[in-house]
Amino acid sequence: MLQCREDVLTFTKQLVNIESVVNTKGEKLIAQSLFNMISSLPYFSQNPSRLVLEQTLNDDQERYNVLAFVKGTKGNSNRTVILMGHIDTVGIDDFNQLKDQACFPEKLMESLKSEQLPASAKGHLDSGDWLFGRGVLDMKSGVASHLYLLNYYSLHPEELDGNIVLLSECDEEDSSHGVLSALKTLKRWKKEHGFDYVAAINADFVSPRYEGDENRYIYKGTVGKLLPSFFITGAETHVGSAFEGLDPNFIAAELTRQINYNPELCNEAFGETTVPPVSLKQTDLKPSYTVQTALAAYVYYNFFIHSWSPKDVLEKLKDQAYIAFNNALTSFEERYKQYSAMSGEPFMQPPWKPRVFTYEEMEQLLREENGDIFTTHMNEFKEKLSTNTSLDTRMFAARVVEEAWKWMKDKNPAIILFYSSLYSPRIELTGKTTDELALITALDEAVEEIQPHYQYPIVTRNFFPYISDMSFVALSDDEAGINAETNNNPSWGTKLFVDYQDIRDINVPVINIGPYGLDAHKKLERMEMTYSLEVVPNLTNLVIQKLLNH
Template sequence: MMDASVDFSKEMEALTKDLVGIRSVNGTAGEREVAEFILRWLRSFPYFTTHPERAFAQEIPGDGLGRENVFAYVHGTKEAGTGPRKTLVWHGHIDTVGTEDFGALEPWANDPDALLEKLLAEPDLPDAVREDLATGDWMPGRGACDMKSGDAVFLVLLTYLSEHTDAFSGTIVLSLNCVEENEHTGILHGLDVLDELKEREGLEYLFAINNDYICPLYDGDPHRYLYAGAVGKLLPCVYIHGCETHVGQCFEGFDASVAAAEVVRRINYNTALCDGYRGEYTLPPSVLKLADLKPAYNVQTAQEAWTYFNYFVHAASVADILAVLKGIVKDSMDEIAGRIDAEAEKYAKLAQQPVVPPNFQPEVMSYDELVAAVREKRAAAEAKETALDDELAAMAHKLRAKGRDLREISLAIVRELVRELHPTRPLAILFFAAPYCPANTLRQEVAGEKKLYDQLESLVSSFGEETGEQYKILQFFPSLSDSSYLKIDDTPESVATLYQNLPGGKTVSPVPTERIRSLSIPAVDFGCYGKDAHKWTERMYKPYTFGVLPKLILKAVAEFL
């Protein structure tokens, strides 16, 4: 039997410090280094010495840094079944964001003990942070909260269960992935391993437990949250091709950068675009880039500009989102055209000149409409038949091979198509770019998923009564997570609309949607507890993370295995 009184805290704290001590910033060789450390650590235990094939690394194909995922699995021996092995997946990520935000404290960003001393001596440390750290219950450091303490909890518990296989039936699979903090490359390749293990070991995946950080949602928030899914993310982009002019004749042109700024004004922070499910709402879109495309200084107004947004999703279809955004972009373009006319008229009166408003008539297209327009132009010109799809695919592959940013690849394709179309009036193109993070949750309208939700709700309710914690289950982990790639709630039609409007397609956004749909592993975030992830004041609360969370996870093992 599993002993609920076992204290794992010292071992988990020491391992967390070891993991934080390895600077595994996303996009650096440290991601491979931390994976190698974890694999060595696992293989130092008797179970994996006896079964070395049950702890292994998966190198990311074609990755210039040689980054790896780490997998391990333990079979329970409590009961011998005849059907598939009921299986829980424990998953997390091993990379972190950078440490530049620590400023002068950066040399200690990966040393929790030294950083604690430095922070407490910092005169400008926020009072709330100082109060936490002074208790001795909080561990600072990059990755302490997001999410190396969560990884350490999994690792210690897995090795504990490897020594008590008679305490549970079924299987536990550990999946620790690289490249989570931007492109989610680790989990996307890790799906191959989960699929292979399912077939080879005869596994039936019940659900996955993520240990990504949970945090208070407001000052004084007493809750510990479980998240029954992960928020989705789209990256809608708007490219604007204006009508250039010399600044000495500014009213004769349609400045693309001004129109892009108007698009940002209307979309950014717009709570009308918050997507809801069962009373939970996403945050509104946030602009991530806004730029004109002039290569150098001159006195010509911007002919081209573009912008893109983080757009969270709970339940809306891609088609509905596309339609709403297209309307906003059209209104933005018309607003700028009207403003130019109005200001040109005012200036003419001021300068006592004849009024000749330019009267621009902007057009807005989605990417699939742009492609159709180019096809139509080629057909009308009776041009030699060429495979446009093949041309665009070759362009995407060529640019990707050169290491171009994935968003820039999609933009380059749009620009090439617009160049061929050669518009004579202002034109905006609405398209999507990578990454695509599917939304998923335990849907209340799906019987099997509601049953699992109810089981988890009952589990944390009884556990909260034992521990005094106030648990609350929410449908969506509000920050981006690898859990997005274990289950997909978007319909095939919605996914098709996305890729029809994503220049470069699966070359730049290689989400294996059908494999995800086939595996369909519900993902629930239990989470280490902390504050200020991605900030220099990042810190993790040790009493909950190392004292309460392990018992909750073991309770889930006892309940489901």
């Protein structure tokens, strides 16, 4: 067992002390600081070309990744393990009056002693084995574990039959510019140094899955995340003549009722089930108050997947949209009849039928009807719209759909289904390739060796349940699945682009061995030191050794 606790703790505190909130100058600062830390190590003083500070590509923020590698001298193997982790954090506003202490664990913990805390947090605070602060759990202690191993092997390359690469990436908490840019460097090193990437080990945080859960989880592969979005048009009317039009908010509400928390939309694979979709935004697109009903509404949902592809999700949600639309029209008609009976006004049969298009279907229809003039107009519209820096990818996509809708000849109410954000691909790790099987075997053996030295169960599961950069080092989706995502994202190629070929070129099996704790993204974020500072580095090291001595 490596005696690493104090060293990993020191690295953790050094990283935590640097405020590195995503989309702020802190991301640049922490990358520069980490680069300086690594460059001061003797190995990198002698081999400066094995350490790089690289700015992200196609990014409206100035921020950087830090990558480094150590070549083993034990043998001539090119087998290479990637150790990856992100150096950005979420914001610190939730710390309120303790905001200036958020990144200084000792000061923060001293202040927390005088606050009323939940019993579990107070117990952890008093135990001496928990560290509080922004980023201690998500995920600077994980990066510190990798940093320790990089340092260790830089001092002992003779113990390494192969190579290790450290990837410390920015922007994990938002748009993954970091890892997507780093793929280019990994590809370059693969070519220049002959690296044979056999595995990636991420060190993102793990937490209990339910109240009273004492397991410490390790994950093979990861959940995928999509953001299915719906542009909903109605038939406008004056509110004084309510039943002469169809309010798109009424359809949107029914759509959310149909999709939100719907167990039919949970994806089970290998005995593990995703949580159901939940809405992240629901709004109409009226710019200001009027007594006319809205022309359009917009809603999008978080959607996790284990085995479904983006194509599968579109098909399932198109069915759900039809159900919701039909329910809305049925309810509208029933209420109209009731109102007519009460008021004595005549009932007129509503003229509308459920209509649901994917964005790709609508775009194809408009191209057939209008030819190049439509395509040219939309390209110019998107280019001009991209100069509006106040629009995120979600609203950018909505505005593109809104513009395309103007070209539709039939303006009767409809739902347009599309994707409006980055797709974080799902990754299945099943043992289907030699590298996958070697990684699963190495992990199982490592856990078996470490478990007797730690009191709580270390349990392996198939899908990391949170969004992470693990999604971008391998692909389980086929081309049709990926095309369904890109062809149905109005931001694609203008506001958003992922070079999936870069991912395919790396395509390395990935697991997550990360620090354990609670309340990530919250004021009481904290990590258990024994597991995070001792078990995690030793487990990771055993997996490295077993893989490279394979």
